[in-house]
Every structure is written in structure tokens, then in C-alpha cells.
Amino acid sequence: MTERYDLHSHTTASDGTNAPAVNVRLAGEAGLRGLAITDHDTVAGVAEAVAEGKRLGIDVVPGVEISTVAGGQDIHVLGYYIDTEDPLFRERLEQLRRTRNLRNEMILDRLVELGLPVTMDEVLEQSRKKPGKDETVGRPHIAAVLVAKGYVADMTEAFDRYLGKDAAAYVNPPRLRPEDAIDWIRDAGGVPILAHPGLYGDDEQVIRLIEYGVAGIEAYHSDHSRETEVHYASMAERYGLIATAGSDFHGSRGGVVFHAPLGARYTDYSTVERLQAASRYFERSRDQS
Template identity: 55%
Template structure:
């Protein structure tokens, strides 16, 4: 077993296709020492993953990926070692999912204005769980099912990604508020995939505001981006993290990338754990 961890994976609790326990088993198969469950605006999948981790002998890091908006685009902040059994945390995350639902309605309205016969009901029917934590990948899947596009990637390129015809970012919390949220609940805050934002001035301002770490190794970062954010993180004394952003399978291909394809050292995990423990007062 390697001393590495995939610190960015999604499950059925948000927009992944695997049950949480499946991610844990896959991490074990990939030879990892640890895996983080970081679903969008929910901690619902963590308890199952933790139990699977005990069975498989692999550490499960309780996490979350908080959705925020700055400059008209989505900015994601990862929180690690969150108190996933806390009722208060679940209540606060539920309020964030309400904002996600509003965005989904706006996207569907824009798609329908473009002449696409898509309904919110059909999209939400994809998930039967209570939380109905629906995101853009579910909308993309419905566009594929309707024959509007041939793939998830095409759906994002044409309609759902930044610059797409139906892209929208309704009022949500700011990245600074997301960082504050994570710190308040006793977690460690890390900026997800900074290379996707095309705004290193914003990235640096969030570092100064109070980030604990930065995601250096990510499938959407080329070597130049990895090196840029590694140097930036070292300059500010941040924890350098990495993860696959694995969302399970779309057809026969892993989406975003295969679990374990991007990782961080376990020393980064220990640093995140220490910060969260201090923040919780333990």
C-alpha cells in the first residue's frame, strides 16, 4: 500500500455514480492509504464510507465540496475532517442545497428558452434519495438521453459549462463565506482546482483571506498549472493537496478521472487533520 491519498471523490450522495462504499473499495484496489469523500454541499455519504473503510483497512477522510460564486463563476472550496455526524452541519448544508436547486431551475428555464424540451421533473427522477442533491452532471445526462448532445462533455461545452448557452450562477455564498463556513465547523479549507477559474488574482486573495491548502494535482491541471500552484502554495505555506475528482462512471469511462489517478502524500492528510483538530479544540 502506498502512502498516498485521493482527496477529491464524489458519490451517489451528490453527482457521482458510485455508492460511498464502492469508492472506498476502489481506493483499496488502487493501493491507496486513504480516500476523501467530498460530495457537493452534503455529508450524507460519509457514514457509509467510514464503515467500509473499517472493513477494508483504509482511512476515510470526511469531507465536503462547498459551492460558491465569485465574478459570475462557480468557485469550489473543499472542507476536510468535518464533523459529519453533526445535525447542525447537516442543517447548514441543506440550506446550501436549496441554492443549488434554484440554479437547476434557472438552467432548465434557459434550456427550454433555447427550444430544448427538458423538464426539471425528469432530471430529478434520476435520483430516488431523500436529499435529491442534483447537479449539472444530472442535467447533462438528461440532455444525452433526449438526444440533444452525444456526450456529457458536449453538454458542458455547449450548454452547462462556463460560457455555455445555459450557464448561470444565481446568488450563492462567496468563496470567503465558504472558507469561513468550513473553519467555523472545525474543518480545514482547501481551494479546489484553482486552474479552472482563470483568475489567479482571486486565488491569491482567497489564500490571504484564510485558506489552509490548495489543490495542486487535479485532472484539469496540466504540468504548468501544477507547478504554478505548487510554487504559490509553498510561497504562502499552504498544504498541497491533490485528487482525481472522481465522479464514478459515465458509460465506460471514469468521470472526471479514475480514482487514484491524482493524489497527495499522507503527510498532507496529517497536516489537514492537525489543523481541523486544533480548530475543534481537541
């Protein structure tokens, strides 16, 4: 087995299409030594993935991807080796899911105004989620309903025309600041990493969050060009940060993989060791074992 780790993947606990255990099995088939489970605003899929990882000999890194807003756009902060059972952290994630649900309702209202009626019941049916669960419903689930109802041809058109940034039904209500997400992750003993910085087009924002206290940046991401990856890897080195890598795998819809297959971006075990060393919770758990 190689030392490759993919540190960014999503499961059915948020907007991925595979159960956590399936992602772990796919990681093994892809020749990965380890995989991080980083669902949006929830850690509901981590326990299942860890159990499957132990069965298969795949190292599962517990994680989360917290949704925030700054400068009028979404900013995502990854957290690794958090204490997923921390009551305060779980309560805070529940707050985020309530805000996410409000955003979903606002999007559906906008779609009705555009003559594309979609109900929350249809979205929940598509997502196979139940209200009140520790799982998240997001724009990909709404996009899937748009496809199923024939409003658009595919997921790409759904985001390009209606759900992506600045598209017709896009809304962005007041949400958590990235600084707060960084604090929350640290409070839970974890390591905050700025996700896919190349998607923001705002290096001033990236540097501001570096100065605030992120421990690293996701330099290598499936939506980054090679030039972008070199740029952010150099930035990480310049500031003494951890440069992470991840595919941002969400599974497949209609035969199309989003964002890329597991292992499309990966790092080695030395990066994971740096994350472990930076995590208070990991160090405490190791001392107690």
C-alpha cells in the same frame, strides 16, 4: 499498502455515479491507502464510506466541496475533517442545496426556451434521488437526461453546448461567497482548501482567498497541466499552505470516466497529517478516543 491518498472524490450523494462504499472499494483496488469523500454541498455519503473503510482497512477522510461564486464564476472550497454531525453546518449545507435546486430549475427553464424540454422529474429519475434527501442534484444529472433524450451525443457535448460556463443554458444565480464557505468549514472544526485553482484563470482571486484564510490549495488536480501543478505547488510553499491532490473522480457515464480514475492524482500521508493537525474537530475527537 502504499501511503497514497486521493483527496477529492464524489459519490451518488451528489453527482458521482458510485455509492460511497463502492468508491472506497475502488480506492483499495487502485492501491490507495486513503480516500476523501468530498460531495457537493452534502456530507450524506461520508458515514457509509467510513464504515466501508473500516471494513476494508482504507482510511476515509471526511470531506465536502462547497459551491460558491466570486467574480462571476463558480469557486469551490473543499473542507476536510469537518464535524459532519454539526447541526449548524448541516443546516447551512441545506441552504446551499436549496440554492442549487433553484439553479437547476433556472437551467431547465433556459433549456425549454432553447427547444430542449427537460423536466425535473426526468432529472430526479436519472439521478435516482428523492426530493428532501440530504443529497444534491447537479448539472451532470441534467446532462445525462440531455444525452438520454438524444439532444446531444454525450456528456462532453452537453457541457460544451449547454451547461458549461458561458454555454447556452448556463446560469449562475447569487450564491454563497467563498469567504463564507471558508468560515463555515472552520466553524465546523474543519480545514478549508481552495479546489482546483487552475480552473479559475484568476490568481488575484486565489491570492485574495489565501490572504482571507484558506489553509491550502489543491495544487494537483486531474484538470491541471503539469505546469499548472508546479505553479500552485510553488504558491502553496511560498505562502506556507498545504498543497493537496485529488482526482475529482465522479465515476463513469457511458463508459467515460469523469474527471479521472481514482488515484490519478494523489498525495502522501504527510499531507493528511497536516490536515489533521489543522482540524480542531479531528484533534478533539482524537483526544476523546
